[in-house]
Amino acid sequence: MAEHFILIAAIVLILLIMASLIRVVGGPTVIDRILGGNVVGTKTTVLLLLIGILYESLAMFVDIAIAYALLNFIATLGATKFFLRRRTTDKALAEAFLYQEDAESSKGGPS
Amino acid sequence: MTVIASIFILAGLFFFAIGVLGILRFPDFYSRLHAAGKSDSLASVLVITGVALYNLQEFTVANLLVSIKIMLITVFIYVASPTATYALTKTAMILGFEPWEKGKKRQ
Numbered sequence: 001m002a003e004h005f006i007l008i009a010a011i012v013l014i015l016l017i018m019a020s021l022i023r024v025v026g027g028p029t030v031i032d033r034i035l036g037g038n039v040v041g042t043k044t045t046v047l048l049l050l051i052g053i054l055y056e057s058l059a060m061f062v063d064i065a066i067a068y069a070l071l072n073f074i075a076t077l078g079a080t081k082f083f084l085r086r087r088t089t090d091k092a093l094a095e096a097f098l099y100q101e102d103a104e105s106s107k108g109g110p111s
Numbered sequence: 112m113t114v115i116a117s118i119f120i121l122a123g124l125f126f127f128a129i130g131v132l133g134i135l136r137f138p139d140f141y142s143r144l145h146a147a148g149k150s151d152s153l154a155s156v157l158v159i160t161g162v163a164l165y166n167l168q169e170f171t172v173a174n175l176l177v178s179i180k181i182m183l184i185t186v187f188i189y190v191a192s193p194t195a196t197y198a199l200t201k202t203a204m205i206l207g208f209e210p211w212e213k214g215k216k217r218q
Contacts, residue, residue, distance in 0.1 A: 002113050002165070009120050009158075016124075019131045023143075031140055031203050035147055038195055039134060042151050042188070043127065049162045049181065058166055059177050066184055073191040080202040 003054065010050040017043050034079045041072030112168055119161030126154035139211035140203055148196035155192075156185045 017040055024036035045065050052061025133146025163181040166174055 002117070005117055005120075006165075009124060012124055013127065016127050016131050020134055023134050029140060029208070031199060031206070031208070032143065035140075035144060035199060036134070038199075039130070039147050039151055042155055042192070045184070045188075046123070046155050046158045049159060049184075053162065053165060058162075058181075059173070062177060062180050062184070066180075066187070069184060069187055069191065073195060076195040077198055080198045084202050084205060 006050055006053050010047060010054065013043055013047050013050065017047070030083060031080075034076060034083075037079075038072065038076045041068065041075070045069045045072065112164055116161040116165035119157050119164065123154045123156075123158030123161060126150045126157065130154060140208055141200070141210050144196060144199055144203075148192065152188055152192040155188050159185050159188075 020036055020039045020043070024033050024040065027033045027036060045068050048061050048065040048068060049058070052058040052065075055061070127150070130147055130150035133150065134143050137143045137146055159181055163178040166178050166181065168174075
């Protein structure tokens, strides 16, 4: 009974991860994609614990979940720092990369 | 104990669903960040607390140590999630994103 409940919760969590992948794939800006990756990583940390209950070896999966949470945090910080520095070093290239959809319609400038 | 853990996990899934709805439906980046940053940290803490309670069905020392380690993940998420949200917001401000106002085109 309880294992079935955990299994259904894990399946719902996987469906939510798929729904937030829409924002990763089709986000209008780069920051939206980073945000979507952060959300997917947070949900994956929780999903690893539920998988640990299902496989009855929670003590091992807790370590994997801790490592995944650390990696997700560092990945988000690194990606934001990368785009921040890219702006200061190569401003025009970053702007063309960030607003490539708006640049076709309204000739640049944040909208 | 199983019933309490199930209630915690259900509440966490509810807040996860609300957060995903906000990410998909809100009009600009800042409001999407607003939906994701708060609901995600609360929901993960709820589900992880539920898992820690579920693990304590047979009360032994080994299970207690594993549950304490699980609760350390919640402490880390409470520190890390606002920091990541702050870094994203600062990057968006410096890159020049403008907040959405009523009447403007949805991004």
